[in-house]
Amino acid sequence: MNAPPVTRGLLGIGDPSLAAHLAAHGPLPTVPDLADAVGGLTGRGGAGFPTARKLRAVTDAARAARTRAVVVGNGGEGEPASAKDATLLARSPHLVLDGLQLAARAVGADTVVLAAGEAVLPGLERALYERGDGGRVRLVALADRFLAGEETALVSAVDGGLPLPRAKTPPVWQRGMQGRPTLVQNVETLARLALLARGEAGEDHTLVTRHTAVVDVAEVPVGARLGDVLPLHAGVQAVLVGGYHGSWLPATMAADVGLDRTGLASVGASLGAGVLAALPGDRCGVRETASVVGYLAAQSAGQCGPCLNGLPRIAAALDLLARPGPPRRGLLEDVERWAGLVVGRGACSHPDGSVRLVTSTLRVFAGELAAHAAGWCTAAPSAPPFLPVPAPTAVAR
Amino acid sequence: MRVDPIGCQGHGLCAELLPEAIALDEWGYPLLAAGELPRELHRQARRAAAACPARALHLDRVTPGAAHSDRSAGRQTLPGLLTGNTQGGVPQWPS
């Protein structure tokens, strides 16, 4: 991971110590009404939910249930193409811990959990030790699964169960960890809380993981022109926006899109987990997506029938369509039908998100699909894969 | 009507008992007719819900006007009249 050329803001100067943190941001002030102070901040985990509403909902639910709330910092970055949360936790752990402290105080929580991948936990332990907060924040290691950061799967894992999503009723803000009202907040959102509490600008920037010739994490202004944030060299065919639950945009269309909710929505995309990937000219978009969708299909929790049946078929069909040569008649129509059959029929958004990627692929790489059908592929045969896909774990048939 | 997608194991009884509003997809899992369930089908729907071996078919009372939440309205609809696992709204954040 290349260090981004950013010295202020969330990613700091690369010194994760408490001293550097205090030098840059000063001590954490007390905030009487956090929900009021956060303004229009939205969650940075992918769903983009307004943080103030979430804070109030958990506070009210805990009061109604006459119980103490729980705050869970979500560093479960299951998205293989995303590195922003891990980078943030490694570089600025104290901003995240400040945010946790603020959120816990705001909702009256007596239990505070920070869940993240195994790799960043030692650094977090060190940071907690520096603050003398060792006993107050429970660190939980998350499995390396795509859905590990999904809200209900996260709560299940924190409770000691399998990292599996559950039905959305009752929602976790009502009944989450140990059945208590639970505030689950992405770690970047928490870090932004810590900035806002100090009166620093917090909500007008966002972290993105950029995939070009190199991979890096950068803090970019919300609403920036995509072409200004992501270097689109000549030959770039398309841009993947939002990660593996996101969508492909043709490079020409992507360059002028504004990186905010409305700008991205106007082209049918969303920032999701903050992944921006510029597909170089010598790679095949269908091949890249096929391997990603194969990964997504295998990462289905296997709980909901349509997702368990639909995604593997779509993945297998894409794999065939990614090979040059005339495909079986009706295969493309099969993919479209299966895509329709999984949308909206899962307990979580995994089927919907995966289908979003697939349908955008069929749209943006229609030319490439036609080339494959005619027996050739525009990509260099020897080019290594562009999008990172973890190796599948072997399973007995 | 609402199907609990994790609970549903594709027994398929519901589609036999309420063919007017439930069809099975090619894997045996139910697809629900879009929109609200007509009153004359309520009895049959209750029978279908009671017969589900997995107890995954639920009937919710819909308050007029609140039937379509933002999220279900923005949902990609399926070809034809059938839709996903819920007919009415999905749980929403309090505003």
Add this chain to the structure above:
Amino acid sequence: MIGDGAILWYLNRATGLVSLLLMTGTIVLGVLVQRQARIPGLPRFGVVGLHRNVSLVSAVLLVVHVVSAVVDGYVSIGWLDTLVPFVSGYDAFWVGLGTLAIDLTALVVLTSLLRGRLPVRAWRAVHWTSYALWPLAFAHGLGTGTDLGSGWALAGALGCGVVVAVASGVAIAGRITARPVLDRAPAALAAATTALAAGRPAAASRNR
């Protein structure tokens, strides 16, 4: 001409035997439902309906079986003995097994009738105890019974026993060999990849 006592006595024996037979049927039908198997010529809800109705008939016969045993003055079984096991003045142990079976049956039937209003887990947990019903009833019949001692009735009951054992074995084996939830999707992907590459449709995967 047989007297009132004899009628009750025959009624008691007959209902006991037939309800054991119907219990066998209930178990087989229950396993068919759980395995999502179909009976040729019967819709899917027919199998579930049969499971339910055969079990209800069996429960009604059990009521007759119990009432006839109490009303029959020949053996001293009181109303209390129909609810509390092992306190009967007559053959306390063997009658007690029957009482235990009655209690369990009542619980299983009641929770099933109230299924729509109970948490699924509670209903399922109670339903699991029905596996103990048949052995209890069989032992009760063997211990107290005039009929299960020998001859065609014993042969029939043993036959039912084999059927119940096989059905339970199928159900339990199905649960044991069920794929762990996190392995389902990779397995489904492997199956779909093989099938589609060969140009044939993939078989449906089940989320259980």
